[in-house]
C-alpha cells in the first residue's frame with residue numbers, strides 16, 4: 423500500500439456490515455481456543471471510507487490479537503456510536519461534528535509494555551520472529567485511519583491484554599447514500615472449484631483459508647508441476663485457476679495456457695505484486711483477469727464472484743461494475 427498507488431474509493435459505509443461480512447473468515451483465521459465476541463451497535467452511523475481499507479484494518483487488528491493469544495483467550499470486536507467534545511481532524515462539510523464511529527478490537531492476550539507501545543505504529547517494527555511478522559500491519563492501519571481523518575488509540579497491559587480503538591468521523595446520511603447494494607461484501611460460493619498455484623506458503627495457506635471459508639473447493643499447488651499434475655488428473659470442472667504471474671520454473675501465463683488446453687472452461691485470475699507487470703492488457707478479457715497484491719479477502723472474493731457469477735444465477739452481476747473493469751484494464755496496461 424505504501425509502495426504503490428492504490429485506487430481508493432471512499433463510500434458511505436456501514437462498518438457493521440463489513441464486520442459481519444468478514445466474520446466467517448475471521449473465525450477461520452483464529453484457533454478454537456480463542457473465543458470471538460462480536461458486539462455491533464444497532465443503527466451505527468455511517469463513515470466515509472473504502473471498504474477494502476476497512477477490511478484491512480479489521481484483519482490486521484484481529485491477526486495481531488490472535489498472535490497475542492497463543493494460549494487462547496478472548497477476542498472482541500465491537501462497534502459503537504460515540505460523541506466527542508474536541509473534533510479532532512473533522513473532515514469537513516460532509517461530517518457530523520463531534521460524532522464518530524468506534525471500532526474496537528480487544529484481546530486478553532500477552533499485552534505490551536510501554537516501551538513497545540511507543541513503537542508499534544512504526545513501519546517494520548515487529549517483536550515477532552523472522553518470517554512471522556513484517557511490522558507493517560499497524561503501520562498500514564495507522565495510514566488508513568489518518569487518511570480517513572480518524573484516530574487510533576491503544577491501551578495495553580503486560581499479561582492482561584490490549585485494546586485498539588479506531589475512531590472514524592460519522593458522515594451525514596444525506597451526503598452519501600448507503601452502498602449496501604453496491605458493496606456486496608464477502609460472497610458465498612457453492613462449491614466452485616478453484617485451483618490455487620502460489621509458491622509462497624503463507625500466502626497460499628491464507629488464500630485457501632479464505633476461499634474455503636467462502637464455500638469454495640480449493641485445490642492447491644506450490645509450483646507449476648504440481649498444478650499441471652492436478653490439472654491432468656482432474657476429470658471434473660476446474661472453475662478458476664488463481665495463479666501467481668511469476669513462479670519458479672514456468673511463468674503463470676504458460677501454466678494458464680496448459681491448464682486451459684486441458685480444461686477449456688477454466689477461467690484465469692492472475693495475482694501480481696510487480697508494478698512492471700508481465701501481463702499484457704490485450705491478454706485480459708472476461709475469462710482472464712488480474713488482481714494486485716496485496717489484496718484483502720473481500721477483494722479476492724468479490725473479484726472471483728464477478729468472474730464466476732453463473733452458479734448462483736447471478737449472471738446479471740457480472741456486468742454490474744463496468745467502472746472496475748475499466749480500472750483493471752487501465753492498471754494492467756500501466
Ligand SMILES: Nc1ncnc2c1ncn2[C@@H]1O[C@H](COP(=O)(O)OP(=O)(O)O)[C@@H](O)[C@H]1O
Nearest residue numbers: 486487490542548549555556557558559560584
Ligand atoms: N494485540 C496485540 N497484543 C500484543 N502486542 C501487539 C498487538 N498488536 C500489535 N502488537 C505488537 O506490535 C507489533 C507490530 O504489529 P504489526 O505492525 O501488526 O506487525 P507484526 O504483526 O507483523 O509484528 C507486534 O510485533 C507486536 O509486538
Ligand SMILES: [Mg+2]
Nearest residue numbers: 482486559560
Ligand atoms: Mg500484524
